[in-house]
Amino acid sequence: EPEVTQTPSHQVTQMGQEVILRCVPISNHLYFYWYRQILGQKVEFLVSFYNNEISEKSEIFDDQFSVERPDGSNFTLKIRSTKLEDSAMYFCASSSGTTGTEAFFGQGTRLTVV
């Protein structure tokens, strides 16, 4: 069964460092998303991406964040200068369409900023 895969599963980084979280969405999907979940809190939307550009982003997704689809299979989230409050589980998701379709999520990357 097709699935969304994320790497690494856990990343520890020092405050101020740049991190790149990687995702391989389901191959025939066209819409890609990043969400995050701070420990004990709700899953929150960060950004959606379609046709090689950001189609929607939340207030959380400020200039420290960027996304990219560097090739035909990968989708990345970059955090330029990590803060302690960026520590969270980051989920990548993909869907074949938007409004009526099911979103499939990856297993997540746990980011710990120390």
Place this chain on the structure above:
Amino acid sequence: KQEVTQIPAALSVPEGENLVLNCSFTDSAIYNLQWFRQDPGKGLTSLLLIQSSQREQTSGRLNASLDKSSGRSTLYIAASQPGDSATYLCAVRPRGTGFQKLVFGTGTRLLVSP
């Protein structure tokens, strides 16, 4: 702004019981509602997707209903098993601006004891 609430926050039942998890949302203007399962420290597994025009969806021992006008959905789990122990999340896809994102509830943590 769409808010999603799930009650109860936690539920503990003996194996074999039928149970109902509740999800409520403040704005009935949604495209669909999706139920997920999250195991500790893991990703989100999609369980059921209900379109706004549908009243219910079934998958195995799971049945989800949607009453859009009252802003409610329930997830019914029949004959619960210890393997059902997880956190269950509901998420809505709002109409209008912001339609690309899912808005999540806080989840119900379910423990099924043998």
